[in-house]
Amino acid sequence: xxxxxxxxxxxxxxxxxxxxxxxxxxxxxxxxxxxxxxxxxxxxxxxxxxxxxxxxxxxxxxxxxxxxxxxxxxxxxxxxxxxxxxxxxxxxxxxxxxxxxxxxxxxxxxxxxxxxxxxxxxxxxxxxxxxxxxxxxxxxxxxxxxxxxxxxxxxxxxxxxxxxxxxxxxxxxxxxxxxxxxxxxxxxxxxxxxxxxxxxxxxxxxxxxxxxxxxxxxxxxxxxxxxxxxxxxxxxxxxxxxxxxxxxxxxxxxxxxxxxxxxxxxxxxxxxxxxxxxxxxxxxxxxxxxxxxxxxxxxxxxxxxxxxxxxxxxxxxxxxxxxxxxxxxxxxxxxxxxxxxxxxxxxxxxxxxxxxxxxxxxxxxxxxxxxxxxxxxxxxxxxxxxxxxxxxxxxxxxxxxxxxxxxxxxxxxxxxxxxxxxxxxxxxxxxxxxxxxxxxxxxxxxxxxxx
Numbered sequence: 001x002x003x004x005x006x007x008x009x010x011x012x013x014x015x016x017x018x019x020x021x022x023x024x025x026x027x028x029x030x031x032x033x034x035x036x037x038x039x040x041x042x043x044x045x046x047x048x049x050x051x052x053x054x055x056x057x058x059x060x061x062x063x064x065x066x067x068x069x070x071x072x073x074x075x076x077x078x079x080x081x082x083x084x085x086x087x088x089x090x091x092x093x094x095x096x097x098x099x100x101x102x103x104x105x106x107x108x109x110x111x112x113x114x115x116x117x118x119x120x121x122x123x124x125x126x127x128x129x130x131x132x133x134x135x136x137x138x139x140x141x142x143x144x145x146x147x148x149x150x151x152x153x154x155x156x157x158x159x160x161x162x163x164x165x166x167x168x169x170x171x172x173x174x175x176x177x178x179x180x181x182x183x184x185x186x187x188x189x190x191x192x193x194x195x196x197x198x199x200x201x202x203x204x205x206x207x208x209x210x211x212x213x214x215x216x217x218x219x220x221x222x223x224x225x226x227x228x229x230x231x232x233x234x235x236x237x238x239x240x241x242x243x244x245x246x247x248x249x250x251x252x253x254x255x256x257x258x259x260x261x262x263x264x265x266x267x268x269x270x271x272x273x274x275x276x277x278x279x280x281x282x283x284x285x286x287x288x289x290x291x292x293x294x295x296x297x298x299x300x301x302x303x304x305x306x307x308x309x310x311x312x313x314x315x316x317x318x319x320x321x322x323x324x325x326x327x328x329x330x331x332x333x334x335x336x337x338x339x340x341x342x343x344x345x346x347x348x349x350x351x352x353x354x355x356x357x358x359x360x361x362x363x364x365x366x367x368x369x370x371x372x373x374x375x376x377x378x379x380x381x382x383x384x385x386x387x388x389x390x391x392x393x394x395x396x397x398x399x400x401x402x403x404x405x406x407x408x409x410x411x412x413x414x415x416x417x418x419x420x421x422x423x424x425x426x427x428x429x430x431x432x433x434x435x436x437x438x439x440x441x442x443x444x445x446x447x448x449x450x451x
Contacts, residue, residue: 003047026072037081038069058408058415073100076432078413086413087436091427093415094241094273094389097300098348099429105303108344112336119336127339134346135312138282141291146312148334152272152298153181155309158328159235159294160185162313163266165320165327169230171205173220173265177243178211179418180235180270189235191243205229211240212248214255221263233266233294234259238284241273244393244423245385253288260293266317272298272309273389277349277430280359280387287386293317303345306338354430358387361437365390365426368441376448390426397421399451406447412440 021033045054054060059068059080071081076099078086088100098105112127119125132146147158164170174180174189181187187196188203196202207224209216217234224231234256240246260267269292274284278300281287285295294313302308321327348354366383369392373380382393394400400422407414417423428437 038066041069075099089414089428094299096304105344108340112340128334131339142314145318148310150307153183153186155296155311156180157185159311163233167232169232171231173234175211179242235268237270238274242418244420245391253290266293268294270296276300277355303341305341308338358430362387391423410443
């Protein structure tokens with residue numbers, strides 16, 4: 001069957017069909033329509049997205065009968081289009097810090113949607129300006145100015161441009177196993193061959209050192225200085241996420257700050273995954289009381305409601321963008337709905353003390369996992385991370401996959417980390433209720449026992 005032929009009438013028909021379904025009341029969608037949604041979703045992934053995805057999605061590989069199709073959720077419970085329920089211990093890889101569909105965040109986004117869903121591009125936009133002020137108050141040190149975009153990757157790319165413009169240098173020092181995004185700029189910083197090699201040459205002047213080793217950073221800066229390679233910035237995640245929830249030694253971030261000052265290079269903290277309460281503090285760098293020169297945000301910033309990201313820096317750095325403010329622009333970044341959602345997300349973060357909840361629940365889960373580890377040391381070999389960015393380290397990739405698959409069959413959604421599949425992430429909403437945590441822990445022990 002030829003899926004590529006142009007057919008305007010069919011395009012119209014298909015668009016209207018789905019629009020009519022998503023605008024129906026939930027109770028009015030019948031079983032036949034639900035099955036159609038699920039089955040056509042599978043076919044559309046196969047024919048129009050990427051066949052490869054279907055081999056990796058547990059919703060396909062671990063489901064008997066009709067593949068699970070994302071449909072609705074609330075708090076820490078997800079339901080597929082046929083009503084099958086899952087406890088969400090994945091949190092959309094950190095999107096859902098305030099939970100799925102937090103009422104306050106949804107209400108703010110809806111209200112702004114009714115008022116004005118996009119900017120004129122020519123008048124001054126109040127929400128973007130106000131959100132920037134709020135983030136300036138929330139961030140450490142003298143961070144004052146920011147630029148909003150849609151994805152964490154864009155935030156990292158923007159931070160790289162700012163660092164290069166401010167310093168007049170092109171080089172960066174990043175870390176092995178780092179994850180900073182997959183655009184050509186951010187990918188140059190990413191520390192894993194599988195995503196880099198197929199693309200050939202990336203940005204010049206990027207050096208990689210082991211994460212957590214400040215002395216290795218200094219050695220590279222020294223070497224770069226000796227051979228005349230200009231280094232604009234050192235970039236790292238406060239706690240490495242996709243590498244397996246890796247917490248650096250306690251002196252690492254303070255040392256990075258000192259070394260960057262000594263060699264006159266900028267320090268960039270990629271807080272895309274660690275920011276807004278995830279690790280038990282408002283920002284990951286807050287664990288070590290360090291102020292970076294540039295901070296990158298994403299994921300939870302939009303409250304799990306709208307895609308939202310940004311990079312922020314001090315007034316001193318931002319000056320280089322003032323003569324020509326069009327050096328870095330985006331049409332949709334920081335749109336009014338995203339800003340409304342982000343403002344509501346920050347008020348929820350502070351009202352519900354999501355960072356405090358993450359710290360407390362992370363400690364609780366780690367204590368329970370330590371007991372499971374004592375009983376099954378040959379299966380669960382280590383527990384990493386902080387707050388609710390945790391990693392369970394299993395004996396090998398296969399065991400990790402079996403655990404994820406076993407939990408999935410028991411109605412719990414969880415996944416491995418991108419760079420390290422023997423590490424299974426625990427990254428739920430920061431307000432996940434204790435009974436759901438306990439249910440997850442009981443099922444986890446049961447799966448490990450069965451292995």
